[in-house]
Amino acid sequence: CLACNESKNENLTGKLLFEDNVGRITVVG
Secondary structure, three states: OOOOOHHHHHHHHOOEEEEOOOOOEEEEO
C-alpha cells in the first residue's frame, strides 16, 4: 500500500515512510 501506515511509521521513526506496491520502503523527510 502507499502510506497506509503513515502516522504509525512517523510516530515510530520521526520520519514519513512510504511503502510502494512491491513492498519497498522509502523514507521521505
